[in-house]
Amino acid sequence: MRRLGVWIRAKITLSVLFSLMVFFIFLVTVVITGVLFFLAHFFGLINDEIAKGGIVLPIIILISCILIGTTISGFASRRMVKSIREFIEATKQLAAGDFSTRLYLKSPPEYRILSENFNRMAEELGGIEILRTDFVNNFSHEFKTPIVSIKGFAEILKHDDLSREERDEYLDIVIEESARLASLASNVLELSKIETQTILTDKQMVNVGEQIRQCVLLLAAKIEKKHLDLELNLYDYSLSGSKELLNQVWLNLLDNAIKFTPEHGTITIEMKRPAGLLEMVFRNTGSGIDPEAVPRIFDKFYQADTSHSAAGNGLGLTIVQQIVSLHGGTIVCESEPDQSEPDQATAFIITLPSETSK
Template structure:
């Protein structure tokens, strides 16, 4: 109904515009004919032939119509030219281009949609630039570290302890590079995936418990207390992908938690959905940082003192969305962070 209304509005405006042009043309022609008779340019002697008056009237209408149409079309074409200039700026990569056409209503809608598109493209360009810069930094840092310590190892005067220490650093940096490459490949694969495949029915409660057992040594290394309230529930989904979600979120809950801290995992079913909360009592996240934590390569710890490359939560969010679910984060600095995941029990492809 709304689309039909818009089409009718455009047709009415176009009809009124043509009518006004014809009215102006007729009026000016009538005035000129009247003046011509009044001052004697045209008289009964000049128009004895029946065809003279119609021909004069026709020629006058054509000339005046062309002039009126040319003048009035400049007003309409001004908006079109403005739109062309804006699209040319956009095509050159200038995403600051904006339109402010207010009439007719269809052009106002066109301006609004164009501005929204330009803003979105500008945001994508910023993300692309940030992605390249962050990836370059994350990739370059371990390579420089490996190169530096490899050169030091060429020194024959190093003790065995020093050599082992430097070799351990090289091994850790190599693992970091390997993790980065794996995460980038996973993210690339997931981002290009529109339809979820390898759907199977499995016990998601059991899967979360297995993820906790997998990270048991890390929990013990920081003497973290576990508070688990998980029930068995069967869902449809990609088992391997969802396993990445739990491992990643639990690993973050350990990594950013304090020694002797607490990690709580709660799960409940409600109205065809599963609600899963993973809460820690760690460092917390500032309010300004929360909207950015799912961005590629974004790290709350800007000093990069903790292991990670800022891709884990990006992958987590994409996997949850592929399953038709949502993920939210609530956090208080120095008190802890809570991630809430909502997944449909019966996922339809």
């Protein structure tokens, strides 16, 4: 019986509950009014003249119904008003910044759905707040570090007793840190621009194979400097998208591969064409990425290299993921640092929808 009662409460919708409440109030009002008038007539409080009168009796009945109905309505609506008050209190706490607030209204079903949506909203807002705090903290750190470095070496350069070699070394550091600062500002602005973009307005047919070949030519000097082997398995496959944004994806991934591949290592770029899709794989040898770091590799300012020995500010892969998502695709990172085969260390796999291919 208890389970049946729970099932019935779960199935009664808000409109049905209102209808039942109105019917209950009306029924109880009529019954109580009838009983009171019967008792009043039985004990002689209402004589035959009043009962047979034209307007006095209906007025008495009307007033009695209003008083009794209002009293019953007040008691009957307390539970519903209590649920609404709980919701109002929860929204106040949420508006005040308490994202741990949760609602647990069970019935009617509309209130249960309201609770579930409210709790989901509170959870999402809490996640956004954490991301915002992390973004501010990380940005402040990444922004402050080169400024402090530039300031320190600029003060040293004021000394007259520096040799020419020391002065040139310190100037190179100032130039390098200035470039890092400019890169950080550009990446933040680019990421902000991409995040606010919901649709692609400059779509055109892009030859992805040719784009990647051009990126290889642009970064050829870096590849030769580290004596890297480059294995390309590219085709002239095309897809509809933003030529400029897609070019950023290939440049970022290739530059990352060069950066984290040791000297005389190997970078492999290959293309596949599953049904209606275009898949690009950027794979490089090296020490790989720690399994605990892989889920966070696309977070803003996150760098798996905690020593920060490699140049970068942790925004490149975030930008790549945003651009791929904007094109309706996915990107995943696979890394097996303990694997015996070195050419399988780290791979980034991009899958994009391709309506038309050559």
